[in-house]
Amino acid sequence: MQCEMSIMGSRGDMKVLWDPANADEVAAAKAQFDELVQKKRFLAFRVKRKGEQGEQIREFDPEAGAVILVPAMQGGA
Amino acid sequence: MPSVTTDAWPVWCDAANTLTLLPNASVTGNNIWYYWTTGTGTATNQAISVQLTATNHAVWSQWTTGYTVPMVPYQTPIYVPLEPTPEERAAQEAARQEALRRYEEQQRERREADKRAEALLRAHLSDEQRAEYELGQVFHVRSRSGRLYRVTRGWSGNVFELREEPEVIAPDGRVQQNGAPRLVEVARYCIHPREYTPDADNMLAQALLLQADEEEFLRIANRTRLAG
Numbered sequence: 001m002q003c004e005m006s007i008m009g010s011r012g013d014m015k016v017l018w019d020p021a022n023a024d025e026v027a028a029a030k031a032q033f034d035e036l037v038q039k040k041r042f043l044a045f046r047v048k049r050k051g052e053q054g055e056q057i058r059e060f061d062p063e064a065g066a067v068i069l070v071p072a073m074q075g076g077a
Numbered sequence: 078m079p080s081v082t083t084d085a086w087p088v089w090c091d092a093a094n095t096l097t098l099l100p101n102a103s104v105t106g107n108n109i110w111y112y113w114t115t116g117t118g119t120a121t122n123q124a125i126s127v128q129l130t131a132t133n134h135a136v137w138s139q140w141t142t143g144y145t146v147p148m149v150p151y152q153t154p155i156y157v158p159l160e161p162t163p164e165e166r167a168a169q170e171a172a173r174q175e176a177l178r179r180y181e182e183q184q185r186e187r188r189e190a191d192k193r194a195e196a197l198l199r200a201h202l203s204d205e206q207r208a209e210y211e212l213g214q215v216f217h218v219r220s221r222s223g224r225l226y227r228v229t230r231g232w233s234g235n236v237f238e239l240r241e242e243p244e245v246i247a248p249d250g251r252v253q254q255n256g257a258p259r260l261v262e263v264a265r266y267c268i269h270p271r272e273y274t275p276d277a278d279n280m281l282a283q284a285l286l287l288q289a290d291e292e293e294f295l296r297i298a299n300r301t302r303l304a305g
Contacts, residue, residue, distance in 0.1 A: 070270060
């Protein structure tokens, strides 16, 4: 099973893929997740397809399936 | 060069006025300028800062009468652009081409980013939301609390809270609306990522937060009340 993490940015989203059975890939994905969520205050949402309501997660889940990382939000003008 | 041989200066200073000029000097007679030009006479001055008080216009006429005073008429400076050398022309053209290349690359990157964002958004919309979006670049989101929101295309002020007004049943039993509730925009919210993202990514982020944590969405967003 392939899991993916879509990280939103100015150039569109960047995909990080990992196989839950591959420890190295899991570790790399987790490191990136922790860097963005813990340090840069990104919001992480575990999502399913087709608009089903996702949930916000704060810890990396190697079995998450599909995760979307959104830069920290702010109120605008 | 033009010259002045008559009383040009009298028209400059009124004979009836005492005129204090800068630099200043004390003048004891109307021949002070004559003396000044001939090297004789009396004048009180203070080195370079000369104190000068003219009591009538004859001072100037004495200065100018009988003498040719070269004057340099004021001329508006004429800018004569220098022709660039062939090397300068080549450098200018190279800089122009580089600027154009950078601009086109930025535009291409922007188009690529928009395309990626559109694909990500569409992959996470329901069939109904996707149909709405393809029709009018908007879609609706129902939060866990049951409130309905309209997410329109844009970066800021693009999320609207809706009030659903039920269908109205007339006294004769007829439904006065066409069966679907009327949606009234009651508030507008402005919330977006701190870093720039394409519009479609912004809309997806707003929808995800609304669905997962409406309270946080409302805490962060700037709200503008619209309808009563």
